[in-house]
Amino acid sequence: MPPKRTTWHYSLFASCFRASTRRRTTRPEKSAVRRLSFSDVSSPEDLSLSLMGCDLLAFTLGELEMATNGFSDANFLGEGGFGPVYKGVVDEKVRVGLEARPVAVKLLDLDGAQGHKEWLAEVIFLGQLKHPHLVKLIGYCYKHEHRLLVYEFMAKGCLENHLFKKIASLAWSTRLKIALGAAKGLEFLHQTEQPVIYRDFKASNILLDSDYNAKLSDFGLAKDGPKGDKSHVSTRVMGTEGYAAPEYIMTGHLTAKSDVYSFGVVLLELLTGRRSVDTSRPSREQNLVDWARPYITDARKIARIIDPTLGDQYSMTGALKAAAIANQCLSQNAKSRPQMSAVVEALEPLLGLNDEAATFVYDVGENVETKENGEFKHGRRRKLRRRALVPKGLKRK
Numbered sequence: 001m002p003p004k005r006t007t008w009h010y011s012l013f014a015s016c017f018r019a020s021t022r023r024r025t026t027r028p029e030k031s032a033v034r035r036l037s038f039s040d041v042s043s044p045e046d047l048s049l050s051l052m053g054c055d056l057l058a059f060t061l062g063e064l065e066m067a068t069n070g071f072s073d074a075n076f077l078g079e080g081g082f083g084p085v086y087k088g089v090v091d092e093k094v095r096v097g098l099e100a101r102p103v104a105v106k107l108l109d110l111d112g113a114q115g116h117k118e119w120l121a122e123v124i125f126l127g128q129l130k131h132p133h134l135v136k137l138i139g140y141c142y143k144h145e146h147r148l149l150v151y152e153f154m155a156k157g158c159l160e161n162h163l164f165k166k167i168a169s170l171a172w173s174t175r176l177k178i179a180l181g182a183a184k185g186l187e188f189l190h191q192t193e194q195p196v197i198y199r200d201f202k203a204s205n206i207l208l209d210s211d212y213n214a215k216l217s218d219f220g221l222a223k224d225g226p227k228g229d230k231s232h233v234s235t236r237v238m239g240t241e242g243y244a245a246p247e248y249i250m251t252g253h254l255t256a257k258s259d260v261y262s263f264g265v266v267l268l269e270l271l272t273g274r275r276s277v278d279t280s281r282p283s284r285e286q287n288l289v290d291w292a293r294p295y296i297t298d299a300r301k302i303a304r305i306i307d308p309t310l311g312d313q314y315s316m317t318g319a320l321k322a323a324a325i326a327n328q329c330l331s332q333n334a335k336s337r338p339q340m341s342a343v344v345e346a347l348e349p350l351l352g353l354n355d356e357a358a359t360f361v362y363d364v365g366e367n368v369e370t371k372e373n374g375e376f377k378h379g380r381r382r383k384l385r386r387r388a389l390v391p392k393g394l395k396r397k
């Protein structure tokens with residue numbers, strides 16, 4: 001069973017973590033227009049007026065029924081906490097003048113876990129934030145009790161289905177491409193003029209287009225970042241079990257570094273092919289971070305946790321470096337986690353690496369040991385011959 005989105009109650013005894021205030025030099029240009037926020041909208045009329053100029057289409061329910069063939073079972077794509085999602089097409093038949101394009105239509109289930117507030121957050125954030133690694137919101141329907149969202153259709157669905165429902169093993173290079181794309185999406189959110197904390201970074205919210213370009217979806221829990229000299233946003237603890245940062249769960253203090261922690265969890269999922277929480281495993285393996293931590297802090301052990309469906313088809317250098325990045329993102333101390341811009345910079349060069357795991361040789365004195373299918377075959381491991389492969393910052397034991 002996939003982990004479910006949960007609301008935690010939090011206690012106030014834990015310490016406060018201050019968000020880093022360092023900024024990257026290549027910050028986007030300042031725009032004169034302030035981004036719209038929640039308090040600016042109270043009615044459907046407000047919404048369409050306020051979002052004028054955002055290229056969002058306000059659909060009627062009838063138009064979206066036509067687009068999805070009456071929300072037919074054949075068009076059903078899946079269902080999350082918000083409600084069901086259907087494939088559709090918006091074209092001339094739906095509304096004169098519309099250019100034909102495939103879409104995904106999400107319906108708010110009024111009895112579901114999420115409500116109008118999350119729906120509005122999605123429209124307000126995604127209506128205004130545009131980036132190649134954020135899913136494009138095309139339009140919405142806001143009429144009486146109906147709340148629908150219309151997105152660009154993402155042909156390969158969500159990362160969760162590829163990683164855990166084993167359609168086929170995702171290639172190593174594809175995993176890195178997805179990690180990098182998702183990292184760029186988060187980097188954009190954290191560095192936009194009015195920074196945004198995404199708060200729900202997880203494999204099911206990373207959507208993939210036909211070329212496996214990753215785009216972030218589901219902004220229902222997103223929050224404006226801290227303003228002025230504030231170090232964090234205080235909020236009710238919301239998120240998905242297994243992905244949320246420990247200090248956020250303990251204190252309700254939200255910072256961009258909470259997203260960085262969640263990114264570390266997803267990076268581990270990409271490396272291991274295991275879910276962040278998997279109750280079907282033995283108890284000490286159920287929490288991915290707890291299980292993987294001893295392996296990602298020891299370069300000699302990393303091969304043992306790499307997704308076995310990859311066989312030898314991955315770069316050992318890349319795996320070592322990716323594990324080191326995950327380890328830094330998963331630091332217990334939020335301040336020690338890197339900014340997403342640093343994560344992007346560290347991931348980028350890994351895409352070009354093409355050494356294979358099977359040719360990664362350990363020096364065991366007279367004998368030479370080769371890793372095959374994730375197992376070391378002979379001899380006692382002493383030390384890595386290729387010391388340079390161990391990334392900076394990764395502790396050697």
Ligand SMILES: Nc1ncnc2c1ncn2[C@@H]1O[C@H](COP(=O)(O)OP(=O)(O)OP(=O)(O)O)[C@@H](O)[C@H]1O
Nearest residue numbers: 078079080081082085104151152153154157158204
């Ligand atoms: N734009 C889209 N294009 C293609 N498929 C989509 C799109 N948006 C969502 N889906 C599919 O619809 C399903 C439900 O997605 P949804 O985001 O509602 O729930 P979830 O992410 O699984 O759970 P949660 O509510 O916890 O976020 C997923 O399988 C996803 O792949």
Ligand SMILES: [Mg+2]
Nearest residue numbers: 080204205218
């Ligand atoms: Mg989702």
